[in-house]
Amino acid sequence: MISQNEAQLLDVEEFEDIIKEDLTDAVDHGIVVSNLAYLLSQELGMDEEFCYDMAIAGMLHDIGKLKLSKYLYGRRKDSLRIEEMKYVRMHSTYSYDILKEKDFNEKILEAIYHHHENYDGSGYPDNLKGSSIPWGARILRTCDVFAALISSRPYRRAFDINMAMELMIDEVKNFDMEIFLAFQRVIHSEAFEKVKNFTMNANKKALDKSIVNYYNQL
Numbered sequence: 009m010i011s012q013n014e015a016q017l018l019d020v021e022e023f024e025d026i027i028k029e030d031l032t033d034a035v036d037h038g039i040v041v042s043n044l045a046y047l048l049s050q051e052l053g054m055d056e057e058f059c060y061d062m063a064i065a066g067m068l069h070d071i072g073k074l075k076l077s078k079y080l081y082g083r084r085k086d087s088l089r090i091e092e093m094k095y096v097r098m099h100s101t102y103s104y105d106i107l108k109e110k111d112f113n114e115k116i117l118e119a120i121y122h123h124h125e126n127y128d129g130s131g132y133p134d135n136l137k138g139s140s141i142p143w144g145a146r147i148l149r150t151c152d153v154f155a156a157l158i159s160s161r162p163y164r165r166a167f168d169i170n171m172a173m174e175l176m177i178d179e180v181k182n183f184d185m186e187i188f189l190a191f192q193r194v195i196h197s198e199a200f201e202k203v204k205n206f207t208m209n210a211n212k213k214a215l216d217k218s219i220v221n222y223y224n225q226l
């Protein structure tokens with residue numbers, strides 16, 4: 009566990025900034041995954057109701073991360089890296105718990121709960137493998153990884169579309185091949201342009217902000 013001392017590394021103002029930053033990133037990421045999951049479901053021939061469910065699941069899949077904000081206190085001091093922390097692995101369960109209370113349907117809930125399962129069984133929370141992973145979770149997994157790769161993160165710049173696809177091909181064992189091939193078609197479709205533009209704008213804003221932060225520190 010994180011000690012009280014570590015949890016007080018940042019003052020209130022800095023903490024508020026981090027929360028704001030996290031929320032903006034979370035909303036932007038949700039919008040991208042939501043749109044991709046909708047388009048991918050359509051490409052896979054799913055009915056409108058399923059596509060809509062996946063759009064909702066895409067928007068809300070990481071909502072449990074908000075519960076982890078209290079573990080982010082040390083981030084700017086480089087003492088903790090959220091991606092390396094085991095608590096992160098709890099977020100899909102937290103997302104499920106939060107949304108179950110709100111009566112979201114089972115398709116949405118199971119897709120969210122399992123959205124970090126890998127096709128080869130190396131994911132979490134249940135190490136499910138292949139077809140035992142709910143179909144919706146396999147769709148989310150593919151969209152989520154791609155959306156993360158093409159977005160700027162506090163610790164790295166965004167990858168371009170081709171590089172993101174190459175990185176995913178290197179790790180293709182994580183994905184359902186039928187879904188992955190359909191996803192490649194989505195990326196080359198006209199409908200994807202809108203998602204791409206949204207992501208580029210979000211990345212540009214993040215870059216502008218980091219330049220402002222850099223000059224503020226001089």
Ligand SMILES: [Fe+2]
Nearest residue numbers: 069070123124
């Ligand atoms: Fe996630």
